[in-house]
Amino acid sequence: MLGRDVAIKVLPDEFAQDTERLRRFQREAKLLAALNHPNIASIYGLEQSDSANYLVLELVPGETLAARIARGPIPVDEAREIASKIADALEAAHEQGIVHRDLKPANIMLTPDDKVIVLDFGLAKVFVDETPNADSSMSPTRLRQGFGEASPDGTRVGVILGTAAYMSPEQAKGKHVDKRTDIFAFGAVLFEMLTGKRAFAGEDVSETLAYVLTKEPDWRALPAETPATLRQALRVCLTKDSNRRAHCIADVRLAIDGEFETTTEVSSPPTGWRPSWAVAAALALAAVTGTAIWNLKPEAPRPVARVSITLPDVLPAWVNQVMAISPDGTRVVYSANNQLYVRAMDQIETTALRGTEGGRTPFFSPDGEWVAFWSQGTLKKIPIGGGAPVSLCDGQGRWGARWGADDTIVFGQRGVGILRVSADGGTPEVLVPVEAAGEVIYGPQVLPGGNAVLFALGDTNSTWDEAQIVVHSLDNGETKVLVEGGRDARYLPSGHLVYVRDQTLFAAPFDVDRLEVRGGSVAVVEGVMGYRSNSGAAQFSVSDTGSLVYVSAGRLVNRALVWVDRDGREEALTAEPRMYAFPRISPDGSQVAIDVRDRELDIWIWHFSRETLTRLTFGPGVENHPTWTPDGRQVAFSPEQYGIYRKSADGTGSVKQLTEEMRTGPYAFSPDGDRLVISLRDPGGSWGIGVLSQDGTVETLLSTEYNERNAELSPDGDFLAYESDESGRYEIYIRPFPNVEDGRWPVSSSGGTQALWSRDGQELFYLAPGGELMATRVRTEPSFTSGKAEVVFAEGIYYTNPLMRTYDISPDGERFLMIKEVKPDGASWTELLLVQNWFEELERLVPTEN
Structure with a gap:
């Protein structure tokens, strides 16, 4: 109408059908049309003809810069x-x-x-x-x-x-x-x-x-x-x-x-x-x-600063990752006191993340706005600023996890491989399966570009320091060994591959395009905590901005055995502090069989009167979950939940295999010793309960869509105590044994795990979510009834592990054998070590091509 040439740009049909989107753009187009500048093409209007919406634009002659x-x-x-x-x-x-x-x-x-x-x-x-x-x-x-x-x-x-x-x-x-x-x-x-x-x-x-x-x-x-x-x-x-x-x-x-x-x-x-x-x-x-210049002088390298972060809470002696630093380096989240805490770098106080009870192995989303963690067999996430936790999927929580840029989470699962799940939740898919029996994967990380996964590959007969650092191509399925001997590998934005071996952090230049290590590995930080036990975790975390935070190998807590009476008074045993777990007192009360997870990863026997600690098992892998036979002459155990074996408590004789059933471990023998209550775990990671007979047959007692675990038989063998998450959190329940379908009675009402019967069968103990030891009086005649639960004691810092009971009771019922976390002499057990601007030092020690 005005006689000038214009350009027409027709809007997509789906755009025109979105009333709110169209209205918003009309408002914005008016603002854009107001721009009047010789270097900006003008917008003349937004018009409509029939069902078509189109923009009228200035027609600019010439060629594009492209x-x-x-x-x-x-x-x-x-x-x-x-x-x-x-x-x-x-x-x-x-x-x-x-x-x-x-x-x-x-x-x-x-x-x-x-x-x-x-x-x-x-x-x-x-x-x-x-x-x-x-x-x-x-x-x-x-x-x-x-x-x-x-x-x-x-x-x-x-x-x-x-x-x-x-x-x-x-x-x-x-x-x-x-x-x-x-x-x-x-x-x-x-x-x-x-x-x-x-x-x-x-x-x-x-x-x-x-x-x-x-x-x-x-x-x-x-x-x-x-x-x-x-x-x-x-x-x-x-x-x-x-x-x-x-x-x-x-x-x-x-x-x-x-x-x-x-x-x-x-x-x-x-x-x-x-x-x-x-x-x-x-x-x-x-x-x-003409008297000044732009401030373009070279900026001096940012100084590398090392500081310790004192925490008000005790870091647990735990086999999984205990802390993580946010991608921007402004926050640290850590596990302590059976939940997660957040510490901002510019603040002194820490904040408990409510809703993370039982939380372990925390890790951040790429934008730092969410923290993901494992809690009682469930992967969850929670906003870093607080809010309701969101359950994502079930699984094992000790094999490492990473939240990728594509908003998916990858994590390791024993016996399966690497799984991937949407950060919004759903059913995990197998991304990289294990190829051979006994292979174990830890710490998968999808590399930039999304075409390959980095992880540590170990096996059940070796330590994690003997594992391989490998990269697996998602394009062709090939797996390439990058480093022989190392654990918990990470690729950093600086272009380095880092991993831990012998409590030392190593780094090497890594070409993420060719998936190749360029040059030899260099030791960059000594004294980084890494467990020798059945976890590939090393206690360090690196932000995208170049801050390193880690736990010193000499600063993590150890564990001592202590008696605690009903008034909370402690009496320490003379046993050397070690990485104790899962104590089981013999029927006569003279000894305790206990899992020790620091050196040989075996079952040991502590004799109370002789005050001696004697090694019972000598297998090449991890052996745990000791369970006494009713006569006190033998101890059953599980080599990392792969079959069940039995050995004489005095160490004589050979080891006898009771079952080849995989993914299982012993809970308790029946009073006559003919049956053994065991754990069962399906390939998807859900816990169930079964019974093993003398002839080696296994019968399933409880196997549902929920987790049922930590089963204990009453002294008369007529009732089974266990924990289940069918209500949305773990609670203690009782069923008749062996006819478990004949009844079901809830015991706890505000959360409970790790049930234990008194030797006379008149009390039932369990741990509350806050770590308090609870007790309730029970009667089994004419039917099962339980009274109001009371706190036995709540003071002290005692080790817990959701997989198995971590305490036991004396035969007289007056004392409890607990595991207390203690610090090594002269070391702080409430500190993280922070290295700011660490990338500056890393590039100096291990130059890259970038």
Whole structure:
């Protein structure tokens, strides 16, 4: 009507059908139309014809910057001129609060009269569903819908808008974006103009996003004549940490225009330079007078600082990971007192995470907003700021887990391999199966790009220090050994592979593209706690920002055996403090069989009167769960839940195998010794209860969709006490034995585990969720009844393990044998060691190619 040529952009049909989305864009289009700048293409209106909605845009003649770059690199002076005009356009938009979100060479026009016009301001939020270009790494990308609330600008956090090759790291993670995202994209465009190749060049979207998150551009590709200030402008634009990136495009434009250049040129400034943006305005004014320069002097390496973090709680002597540091290095979450706590680095106080009772093995989500953990056989997550925990799936919790960038969690499972489950919950899928009997996997981590998994591969007949560090390709299924001898491997953003062996942290350069270790391993931190027992865990954690936190090998607690009477008074045994677990007092009360998990990982016998500790089992692997025969002459045990064996308590004679049943362990013999109540575990990880007869046959007693475990027979053999999570938490129940379907009586009402009968059968004990020892009077005639539960004692710090009972009662019923966690002489047991800016030291000790 006005006689001018225009461009028409038709909106997708699904867009037009979304009333709220259309209304929101109409509001935003009015704001965009108000932009009046010579370097910004105008929006004339949003129109509708029949069912079609379309934008009326300025028709800009010429070629795209992408077409110009396709012919080769642009000379430095010409590139500076183009970049200055692009920055001018961004500056005008940012002043209006408008973020482009999809700046790239294809959205920049070069006109015949040497104008530079930026297209599609603010439209990335609208056209994310357009058909992608042939090169998927250059296509607008929209990943999954987030579960967070909408941000103030109407964009939901968790939705990735933009083009992969030019996305900022925070944009690639689906986080809220601001003008610093445009500055990152601007730096990527300028780098491409000068070099003729993309700063982050992957073959597809996944690989490109991985490069954006983990790789640095090839700074050597910049032309030799590139001025130092221009090089530095690129570096501060492409800094991955948005807090250290340039905050204002106007300052970048001044640098590009040469306002801060001095007469002394530096050909190639070292990595790590950055401008002091806080004084940008003053420097700009000084530049006009010709008396000052931009603050581009090399930034000194950040000092490596070592500090200890004193905790108000005792770290448990536990075989799993006891702590984790958040990706941004601002928080530490740790397990203590049978729950999780959070400590912010800038605060003295710690905060208990309510709802994490029984929580162990914590690890963070990639954005640091959630903590995942295992609790009583269930994988859960909870907001770091507090809230209700969310159950994700069932499984074993001691084989390591990682939360990936694709919002899935991978974790190891004995006898199965590596499983993967959505961070929103669901049914786990097998990602990497174990290939041979006895193989055990710990600590899987999906590497950047999502095409390979790193983990430690051990077996039941060796220690974890003898395990292999391997990488498994998800593309071709091949497994490659990277390191012989090591545990708990991690790939770090610094480009290093780290792992622990002999309580020493080692590092090696790692090429994540070729899945190869480049160079030998170097010992970088000594004295990192790593257990010799049946867990591949090592007690260290590294943030994406380069902070290391770990537990010193000399600072973790040990365990002592103590008698505790009904008034809570303690009497320590003279037995040497060791890693004791699962004590079982003999029928006559003269000895205790106990699992020791530090040196030989075997069953030992402590004789109370002689005060001697004698080794009972000598198998090559882990042997645990001791159970006395009624006559006190033999002890049954399980070699890591693979079959059940029996041996004379005096150590004489040979070991007799009672059953080859896998995934099982002994609980209690019937009074006549003819039957043994045992644990059963299905391949999915659920616990059940069975009975083993003398002829070796196994009968299932309880096997449901819930977990039933820690069974104990009454002294007369007529009743079975056990714990079940059928109510949503573990409670104590009683059933008749062996006819378990003839009755069922709940005992606890506020949570309970690890039931134990008194020797006279008139009391039942169990542990409350807070660790208190509870007791209730019971009667079995004419039918079972129980009284009100009372606290026996609550004071002291006693070791617990959800898998088996960790205490026992004396024959007279007046004392309880408990395991108390104690510190080694001269060592602190409430400290974590923090190394800040550790990546600086790591790169010095183990240089990489980055």
